[in-house]
Every structure is written in C-alpha cells, then in structure tokens.
Amino acid sequence: xxxxxxxxxxxxxxxxxxxxxxxxxxxxxxxxxxxxxxxxxxxxxxxxxxxxxxxxxxxxxxxxxxxxxxxxxxxxxxxxxxxxxxxxxxxxxxxxxxxxxxxxxxxxxxxxxxxxxxxxxxxxxxxxxxxxxxxxxxxxxxxxxxxxxxxxxxxxxxxxxxxxxxxxxxxxxxxxxxxx
Numbered sequence: 001x002x003x004x005x006x007x008x009x010x011x012x013x014x015x016x017x018x019x020x021x022x023x024x025x026x027x028x029x030x031x032x033x034x035x036x037x038x039x040x041x042x043x044x045x046x047x048x049x050x051x052x053x054x055x056x057x058x059x060x061x062x063x064x065x066x067x068x069x070x071x072x073x074x075x076x077x078x079x080x081x082x083x084x085x086x087x088x089x090x091x092x093x094x095x096x097x098x099x100x101x102x103x104x105x106x107x108x109x110x111x112x113x114x115x116x117x118x119x120x121x122x123x124x125x126x127x128x129x130x131x132x133x134x135x136x137x138x139x140x141x142x143x144x145x146x147x148x149x150x151x152x153x154x155x156x157x158x159x160x161x162x163x164x165x166x167x168x169x170x171x172x173x174x175x176x177x178x179x180x
C-alpha cells in the first residue's frame with residue numbers, strides 16, 4: 001500500500017522546493033516527477049524551463065496536464081512527486097468549463113480521486129504539491145469561485161487520504177497531519 005504526503009500552502013511559500021527536498025531524501029536519484037503545467041504562453045514556458053533546469057539529474061519527468069493518475073501508476077520509481085494539483089485542477093476545470101460548474105467540479109473531484117487511488121495502490125511514496133486557495137480573496141468571477149471550490153474540495157480529499165500533510169508558511173514547513 002502506497003503512502004501520500006500532501007504539501008500545501010500559499011503561492012511562493014516554498015512548497016515545491018520542500019517537496020523536492022523530501023523526494024530526494026526518500027528516493028535519491030530514483031524519483032519520478034509528474035509535472036502538470038502546460039506552456040500556454042511565453043511566461044509559462046520560462047517557468048517550465050526553469051523548473052526543468054532545477055530538477056536533479058537522473059529524475060524521470062512525466063509531463064501530463066491531465067490524468068496524473070496514469071503517470072503515477074506507470075512510475076517505476078518508489079518515490080513520485082506530483083507538482084502540482086493546483087495546475088492540474090485548473091487544466092481539468094477549464095476543459096470541463098463549457099459544461100457548467102457541476103461538471104467542472106465533478107471533473108476535478110474525479111481527477112483527485114483517481115490520483116489518490118493510484119498513489120495508494122502502488123508501493124512507495126507519492127508527494128503531492130497543492131495551493132491552499134481558501135484563505136485568499138473571494139474570487140469576483142464565477143469561474144474563479146468554481147476553481148476555488150473545486151480545488152478546496154480536491155485538497156480536502158487528498159488530505160483525508162494522506163499519511164502526512166505539511167503546510168508551508170513563508171518557507172517554513174508546519175506538519176499539520178503527522179506521518180504514521
């Protein structure tokens with residue numbers, strides 16, 4: 001049975017750096033990195049290039065904007081890092097947006113459930129990075145509210161399944177659900 005470590009926090013709180021350190025501690029150079037971002041504009045292309053360059057040599061990268069569960073299931077390393085549920089939820093929500101809020105939220109929930117199942121059914125540890133979006137400003141648009149609600153519920157689902165949950169605050173990890 002697999003183990004999930006959920007790393008959450010605000011934007012630029014140090015989530016990814018912390019997750020990468022933990023993944024390296026657990027797996028050394030045998031880590032599968034599941035990257036969910038899509039290069040939809042030049043700024044995102046630069047961010048993706050920067051993240052690629054910062055990853056340790058030897059890590060296997062799987063770029064998958066949707067169906068992260070398939071990448072987790074197919075990983076041959078014991079340690080998998082999914083970075084991040086925040087972007088994955090956005091990708092899934094935007095693909096289902098034309099069908100309305102209920103369909104969009106159901107699609108994000110299904111993605112999170114599949115990710116949980118894949119992580120728990122494998123041997124090893126899956127680290128999942130996500131943003132805590134429920135503490136911010138109330139989104140002024142319907143799409144923003146759908147996203148906040150869908151990601152908040154997906155995060156709750158992941159946290160319930162996780163063996164350990166870490167909240168990053170200003171670069172400081174706070175364990176809010178200790179590992180078993």
